[in-house]
Amino acid sequence: MQWLDLLSDYTFQNVVIGASLLGLISGPLGCFAMLRRQSLLGDALSHAALPGVCLSFIITGSRDIGGIIIGALATGSLAALTMLLLTRHSRLKTDAAIGVCLSIFFALGIVLLTYIQGTNNASQGGLEAFLFGQAAATLRSDLWIMGAITLATLALLGIFWKQAKLVTFDAEYARTLGMPTTAIEATLTAMVALAVVVGLQMVGVILMAAMIVAPAAAARQWSRHLGSMLAIAAGVGIVSGVSGATISTLSRGLATGPLIILTATAIVLISLALAPGRGLLWGAIKHYRQKEALQRQQLLYTFYKHPRAAQRYRTTFGSRRVLGKLNRQGYLARSPDDGIEWSLTPQGQAAAKRVVATFEEVAP
Amino acid sequence: MATSVPTESALSIKNLTVSYHNQPVLWDIALDIPAGVMAGIVGPNGAGKSTLIKSLLGLVPSLSGEVLVHGRPYAAQRKRVGYVPQRSSVDWDFPTTALDVVTMGLYGRLGWLRRPGRKERNEAQEALEMVGMSAFANRQISQLSGGQQQRVFLARALVQQADVYFLDEPMAGVDATTERAIIDILRRLRDAGKTLIVVHHDLQTVRAYFDWLLLLNVRVIASGDADDVFKIDHLRQAYGGQIALLGDSESQIFAAPKGK
Numbered sequence: 001m002q003w004l005d006l007l008s009d010y011t012f013q014n015v016v017i018g019a020s021l022l023g024l025i026s027g028p029l030g031c032f033a034m035l036r037r038q039s040l041l042g043d044a045l046s047h048a049a050l051p052g053v054c055l056s057f058i059i060t061g062s063r064d065i066g067g068i069i070i071g072a073l074a075t076g077s078l079a080a081l082t083m084l085l086l087t088r089h090s091r092l093k094t095d096a097a098i099g100v101c102l103s104i105f106f107a108l109g110i111v112l113l114t115y116i117q118g119t120n121n122a123s124q125g126g127l128e129a130f131l132f133g134q135a136a137a138t139l140r141s142d143l144w145i146m147g148a149i150t151l152a153t154l155a156l157l158g159i160f161w162k163q164a165k166l167v168t169f170d171a172e173y174a175r176t177l178g179m180p181t182t183a184i185e186a187t188l189t190a191m192v193a194l195a196v197v198v199g200l201q202m203v204g205v206i207l208m209a210a211m212i213v214a215p216a217a218a219a220r221q222w223s224r225h226l227g228s229m230l231a232i233a234a235g236v237g238i239v240s241g242v243s244g245a246t247i248s249t250l251s252r253g254l255a256t257g258p259l260i261i262l263t264a265t266a267i268v269l270i271s272l273a274l275a276p277g278r279g280l281l282w283g284a285i286k287h288y289r290q291k292e293a294l295q296r297q298q299l300l301y302t303f304y305k306h307p308r309a310a311q312r313y314r315t316t317f318g319s320r321r322v323l324g325k326l327n328r329q330g331y332l333a334r335s336p337d338d339g340i341e342w343s344l345t346p347q348g349q350a351a352a353k354r355v356v357a358t359f360e361e362v363a364p
Numbered sequence: 365m366a367t368s369v370p371t372e373s374a375l376s377i378k379n380l381t382v383s384y385h386n387q388p389v390l391w392d393i394a395l396d397i398p399a400g401v402m403a404g405i406v407g408p409n410g411a412g413k414s415t416l417i418k419s420l421l422g423l424v425p426s427l428s429g430e431v432l433v434h435g436r437p438y439a440a441q442r443k444r445v446g447y448v449p450q451r452s453s454v455d456w457d458f459p460t461t462a463l464d465v466v467t468m469g470l471y472g473r474l475g476w477l478r479r480p481g482r483k484e485r486n487e488a489q490e491a492l493e494m495v496g497m498s499a500f501a502n503r504q505i506s507q508l509s510g511g512q513q514q515r516v517f518l519a520r521a522l523v524q525q526a527d528v529y530f531l532d533e534p535m536a537g538v539d540a541t542t543e544r545a546i547i548d549i550l551r552r553l554r555d556a557g558k559t560l561i562v563v564h565h566d567l568q569t570v571r572a573y574f575d576w577l578l579l580l581n582v583r584v585i586a587s588g589d590a591d592d593v594f595k596i597d598h599l600r601q602a603y604g605g606q607i608a609l610l611g612d613s614e615s616q617i618f619a620a621p622k623g624k
Contacts, residue, residue, distance in 0.1 A: 035459075161479070162474070162480075166471055169465070170453070173449055174471075175421070176423070178442045179472075224459060226459050
């Protein structure tokens with residue numbers, strides 16, 4: 001059994017569990033980041049993790065995950081702090097500040113990376129994997145750390161749910177209630193940094209932003225409450241993580257991280273198109289129906305008020321379809337004399353009267 | 365309530381100055397608003413009306429000043445103060461319902477860890493009923509009209525059961541029916557002894573709505589009983605050339621439309 005082999009495969013197990021943990025943490029935190037209009041913050045934080053990863057390697061001389069996490073968190077937080085200071089004390093707006101920080105820290109990271117590669121240290125092999133992730137290299141011990149971070153973050157979110165929600169929706173009002181909004185916002189940002197750290201090994205610093213944004217964007221389409229949005233985002237994250245990992249393993253050699261991102265993005269596109277109420281398709285159908293209803297009313301009105309002039313519509317392409325529909329519904333009939341001209345049936349007369357009445361009520 | 369004198373001030377401000385990028389927005393504001401009045405804050409665009417409210421609530425840093433609510437510093441009286449921000453200050457596409465937004469008004473009382481339960485939901489439902497929105501309790505806030513959103517915000521402040529309410533342009537961009545409904549609620553609150561401090565932009569309705577007025581343009585132009593403050597001279601001083609007077613009657617004063 002190929003599937004049984006797959007499920008008992010040590011690497012596959014690690015990758016799937018790792019990807020699920022990543023989805024579980026990045027989905028919910030991505031929701032808060034997106035609702036606080038800070039989706040790009042995740043991008044900057046993840047790019048800023050690279051110099052931290054390299055510094056930790058230079059200092060400790062190994063690729064131990066503990067050191068890497070601390071390094072990534074340190075430079076990530078530094079970047080977040082720099083952004084905050086730039087937006088508060090300079091005339092730069094948030095987008096520009098994020099752009100500046102992202103490029104500076106990432107450039108610094110690449111410089112450090114090439115420096116390490118130049119030192120010919122034997123254990124540096126594969127450090128560049130943090131750029132795009134190297135899921136297959138995930139160890140069981142890494143999973144424990146990733147799991148602990150995820151669990152702690154979600155527990156914290158659960159405890160301070162009320163605060164997180166209100167600060168995200170209306171921070172100023174939260175402050176008038178006496179909530180320490182700055183601390184709560186800083187914690188939410190720090191949690192995004194933690195999610196980035198969990199994703200470093202799986203999808204790498206460059207694509208990590210997508211794991212913050214994509215599940216949240218997809219979940220917003222399907223949810224009516226913050227709680228369900230978070231749950232759906234976590235689900236989307238897990239599903240894309242697991243399916244990305246599975247496709248990658250089955251296809252032998254396709255990169256896991258990018259496949260996870262592609263799956264997540266596919267779910268976003270489907271959600272944007274199909275979600276009831278908010279989806280593009282839904283909107284298009286509604287627009288089309290409204291248009292047809294209006295056309296129908298206009299035709300009934302014209303036939304009622306100006307039966308002679310109405311015959312001109314017969315040949316207009318757009319009207320012909322609606323005329324045919326009105327005919328099938330029994331509102332209109334071909335006149336018995338020549339079989340070409342349309343006229344209202346008694347049922348059509350009644351409907352037209354109603355239309356005329358509403359028109360004249362609105363515009364007397 | 366130990367020193368409950370009939371003329372106690374609900375809000376007293378001393379020497380409040382706020383500046384933004386080295387530009388004074390509010391200069392040396394001193395005020396005493398008596399308890400149990402409906403007070404209007406009126407002035408031209410950029411006069412600092414919203415900034416005044418925000419600085420009182422500590423949302424905007426002030427360079428100097430002291431704010432007392434019912435005789436004690438604001439920080440110690442938070443629970444007695446309700447705030448209705450401008451409707452446009454939040455993203456109404458947030459995934460939640462009207463009832464949930466109103467429940468947020470109780471978060472301060474619930475403290476750090478307690479979650480809103482049945483009791484809180486009932487209180488929120490009652491507040492929604494007061495503003496005539498109980499039918500919309502489970503509606504997504506993104507699907508509410510502007511006037512309905514404003515009423516939800518009002519209900520959120522009502523559940524706080526505060527003594528002093530600050531409202532930032534509650535009548536901006538709402539239809540006439542909603543405006544009347546809001547004014548009715550505010551009057552009922554005032555009649556129950558609460559103090560309402562309302563930023564208002566429509567000079568036409570000022571006289572009808574408020575019994576106490578602050579005319580503001582960076583400085584206090586005039587403050588006190590509405591009848592004493594709402595004078596052409598004062599309005600000219602506050603609005604400068606932007607005021608058009610129609611006829612002799614002071615009740616027909618309009619702020620000239622200003623291109624933003």
